[in-house]
Amino acid sequence: MKIRAAVLQTIGAQRPYSDTQPLIIEELVLDPPGDHEVLVQIKAAGLCHSDLSVIDGNRPRPVPMALGHEAAGVVKALGNGVHDLKLGDHVITVFVPSCGHCAPCAEGRPALCEPAAKANNAGTLISGSHRMHRADGTSINHHLGVSAFADHVVVSRTSLIKVDASLPFHHAALFGCAVLTGVGAVINSADIKAGQTVAVIGLGGVGLNSVLGALVAGAGEVIAIDLDNSKLALAKELGASQTFNSAEDGCVDTIKALTNGGVDCAIEMAGSEKALEFAYQVTRRGGTTVTGGLAHPDKKVAIQQVSLVAEERTLKGSYVGSCVPVRDVARYVSLFRQGKLPVDKLLSATLRLEQINEGFEALAAGKAIRQVILFDD
Structure with a gap:
């Protein structure tokens, strides 16, 4: 045809x-x-x-x-x-x-x-x-x-x-894509527990779904971070507790002070190695940094290797939100129908x-x- x-x-x-x-x-x-x-x-x-x-x-x-x-x-x-x-x-x-x-x-x-x-x-x-x-x-x-x-x-x-x-x-x-990847990164890859603090870096369609996923998972505080103030405003409207423009001086220190040393989990969805480094920096000792952003294959991330060991950090990738689509699509559609997503x-x-x-x-x-x-x- x-x-x-x-x-x-x-x-x-x-x-x-x-x-x-x-x-x-x-x-x-x-x-x-x-x-x-x-x-x-x-x-x-x-x-x-x-x-x-x-x-x-x-x-x-x-x-x-x-x-x-x-x-x-x-x-x-x-x-x-x-x-x-x-x-x-x-x-x-x-x-x-x-x-x-x-x-x-x-x-x-x-x-x-x-x-x-x-x-x-x-x-x-x-x-x-x-x-x-x-x-x-x-x-x-x-x-x-x-x-x-x-x-x-x-x-x-x-x-x-x-x-x-x-x-x-x-x-x-x-x-x-947007829902599976964004919500799945929170629920499946990060395995967020009720009451934990979550930061989402990069507020495109997938990142904003991560904000929604963190809220539906019961995160105690959801911090949304981007370079675009209009996206920060939308994240706030969707329920983010705090929003930050990452271009502001001292942004990392401000977030760490606000969260008593860093968030339990930072989720990078900007597709930028700089954004992933930022996400790692705002993650607390013993915390988890998840990335679902796809940067160019030539891009590399510089992190302090000793921090992975001495601070028992976790750095992990998330593809398609680590989802099992035949299971997760029905769950997420149900949450959407209930007004929760x-x-x-x-x-x-x-x-x-x-x-x-x-x-x-x-x-x-x-x-x-x-x-x-x-x-x-």
Whole structure:
């Protein structure tokens, strides 16, 4: 079938993206689903820094590539071997499929699935296949097994989570990345306990979800930190106890004084090595620093090694919020329905596919939290 998709031909385009137009809307040929694959009509897709990091070259990927990974849609066709979905089901996409057999999957850590990591880096589905092509036969690479900036996609069955049809698509889409990554980093990776103090550094869509996650986990104090005062104001509106602009002189010392030596856990979601160093500095002796930010692979962090030992610090990564999507999506959607996880407040704007470059310029400029592309029927 023929589809429309936003394709990145080269990485590292100059800004503003609204002028340079790094993403081109193309008509592509989409193959039918293979074994254990599903055809999904995309209804809503979120613009995320993980997409932006491919555009600007911070996360190099093979091109040409159809971007997008955070989405919601409707099942339109089933490949052989798919028996637990039916036509018309509403689903969200998850950007790490899982084989179910490698060591991480066997340990209950599907976010670290080894075949999925290999496929995502190569720009294929987990089967190793490409399902999108130009008319001349040129294969278009898949972004994280999804390529959601398209009106239809073919994905692995394990890239999908079924959701209730009453959940609006523009809200449902957020649960595939921003919510899983941000809330999961707090609940799963950091394992926050009631009453603990938490700092979140970097208040994009994922970081603000971490703020919400810390609140729902019962943190005694949630400190939100960013360079943008408008994001600090939103964090305060969402329930953050304190907010700080990290550019202010003495910010680290102020936070440590406020928290009697540092926070129990600092969560870095800015995707910056400087932000991670800041997070480590505001963590108390014996505390935990978690990072879910994805900086350029060449970037390195300088920390005092002896502090890890003498202060019994923990420094750990969090990918997809250390989530088990088939378990956690339902939990987080339930919290959303109860009003305890108001992720809808993070939605900055809805866009048409033709506005995608303008949307990424707004994201790069720090003028948007979460923008969602809506697709017509």
